[in-house]
Amino acid sequence: MTDMHGRGFCPRCLLKDVPEGEALAALMAQWLEAIPPERRTEDALYRDRLSRCRACPHLSAGLCALCGCYVEYRAAQSRQRCPDVPGRW
Ligand code: SF4
Numbered sequence: 223m224t225d226m227h228g229r230g231f232c233p234r235c236l237l238k239d240v241p242e243g244e245a246l247a248a249l250m251a252q253w254l255e256a257i258p259p260e261r262r263t264e265d266a267l268y269r270d271r272l273s274r275c276r277a278c279p280h281l282s283a284g285l286c287a288l289c290g291c292y293v294e295y296r297a298a299q300s301r302q303r304c305p306d307v308p309g310r311w
Pocket residue numbers: 274275278279280281285286287288289293303304305306310
């Protein structure tokens with residue numbers, strides 16, 4: 223699959239995996255660091271949420287097509303929920 227510029231495009235990738243996405247990944251790291259500890263998702267749960275996003279048809283290059291969020295950021299906030307089927311995460 224390619225994007226509008228004909229470059230390789232991975233619909234199943236998280237933002238950190240997107241080619242040429244280093245600048246965005248660095249920005250994401252800053253956003254994640256800024257989440258107060260009491261509002262962060264516990265590490266194992268965070269990894270589980272992202273694994274479910276990776277298997278989801280709504281993931282597109284790090285973005286959730288249903289809510290428009292970067293899933294790495296949404297999943298990192300303990301109070302957030304997946305906007306799709308209740309219980310996905
Ligand atoms: S619908 Fe849910 S599981 Fe799918 S990409 Fe969005 S947040 Fe992740």
